[in-house]
Amino acid sequence: MDPVFASAIFAFGLAFGSFLNVCIYRLPRGLSTVTPRSACPNCEKPISFYDNIPVLSWLLLQGRCRNCKSPISPRYLVVELLTGAMFLACYWHFGLTLATLKYCCFGFLLLGLIFTDAETQLLPDKMTLPGLALGLLFSLFVPVNDLASQFLPGLVSLPTSSSFSLTLFSFADSLLGAIVGASFIYGVGAIYLRARGVEGMGFGDVKLMAMVGAFLGLKLTMFTIFTGSIAGSLFGLWTVLAVWIKRSRRRIKQNHEPSREARRRAWASAAIALRRHQMPFGVFLGSMAIVAFFVGDQFLHWYWRMY
Numbered sequence: 136m137d138p139v140f141a142s143a144i145f146a147f148g149l150a151f152g153s154f155l156n157v158c159i160y161r162l163p164r165g166l167s168t169v170t171p172r173s174a175c176p177n178c179e180k181p182i183s184f185y186d187n188i189p190v191l192s193w194l195l196l197q198g199r200c201r202n203c204k205s206p207i208s209p210r211y212l213v214v215e216l217l218t219g220a221m222f223l224a225c226y227w228h229f230g231l232t233l234a235t236l237k238y239c240c241f242g243f244l245l246l247g248l249i250f251t252d253a254e255t256q257l258l259p260d261k262m263t264l265p266g267l268a269l270g271l272l273f274s275l276f277v278p279v280n281d282l283a284s285q286f287l288p289g290l291v292s293l294p295t296s297s298s299f300s301l302t303l304f305s306f307a308d309s310l311l312g313a314i315v316g317a318s319f320i321y322g323v324g325a326i327y328l329r330a331r332g333v334e335g336m337g338f339g340d341v342k343l344m345a346m347v348g349a350f351l352g353l354k355l356t357m358f359t360i361f362t363g364s365i366a367g368s369l370f371g372l373w374t375v376l377a378v379w380i381k382r383s384r385r386r387i388k389q390n391h392e393p394s395r396e397a398r399r400r401a402w403a404s405a406a407i408a409l410r411r412h413q414m415p416f417g418v419f420l421g422s423m424a425i426v427a428f429f430v431g432d433q434f435l436h437w438y439w440r441m442y
């Protein structure tokens with residue numbers, strides 16, 4: 136790693152992270168990301184350029200507005216640092232290549248979607264749809280190399296070594312990933328809705344997985360869906376257990392209920408809370424998509440070697 140390039144890419148990441156914070160706040164509210172200038176949501180005073188320096192300003196102001204001293208969410212700091220780290224990791228992993236540019240764009244969109252979903256339970260079209268187009272476009276320059284690239288050359292009579300057909304196969308892989316990723320989540324959502332009567336996955340997740348599929352191709356998209364579902368389920372289980380334990384203790388200590396009865400009642404109420412709670416599934420899918428483009432291939436190699 137060249138230290139000068141590395142620092143420049145990290146600084147670039149911090150600046151993009153700062154812009155991403157604006158998108159996370161404004162896109163779900165239907166506001167423009169360009170105008171007006173950033174202002175404090177509490178006192179509405181515009182933020183001067185010297186209070187808008189990534190990471191440093193937040194630390195110097197100790198997470199408070201200079202004017203009205205109302206707290207500024209630590210999310211601003213976290214998103215900037217994560218975007219910087221992500222850009223740096225892409226450079227470290229893919230070198231000074233077009234792949235680095237591709238995964239910086241992809242990672243930027245994913246971080247934005249993860250935090251928007253966590254805060255507002257929305258996955259804005261203004262991120263997922265341009266992301267889908269960008270993923271398809273990048274497949275023309277950075278080969279996706281998935282199932283279509285393996286099997287299409289045997290099925291169609293195109294000169295397999297020409298760069299034109301290689302580009303075509305790569306695009307087919309990107310398209311296949313998008314279609315299967317989106318259809319799979321749509322199918323799971325439909326089954327979930329039938330089985331439990333509440334919406335577990337919305338159209339936002341379908342469009343998110345179309346975007347992920349276009350960037351990653353079929354294999355890593357399936358990896359994302361399966362590991363994302365496992366992570367989401369573990370999180371759901373952990374939440375319900377935490378709520379159960381807390382409510383049991385409260386019933387025993389404050390209401391002096393017999394412990395067996397308290398646990399039974401607490402379990403029933405925790406189960407109702409879980410059913411009402413909408414899981415931010417995009418958070419888990421988005422996080423596992425980031426894991427997928429860094430280590431998914433190694434994981435699949437290791438997995439297939441076991442059998």
Ligand SMILES: [Zn+2]
Nearest residue numbers: 175178200203
């Ligand atoms: Zn303020």
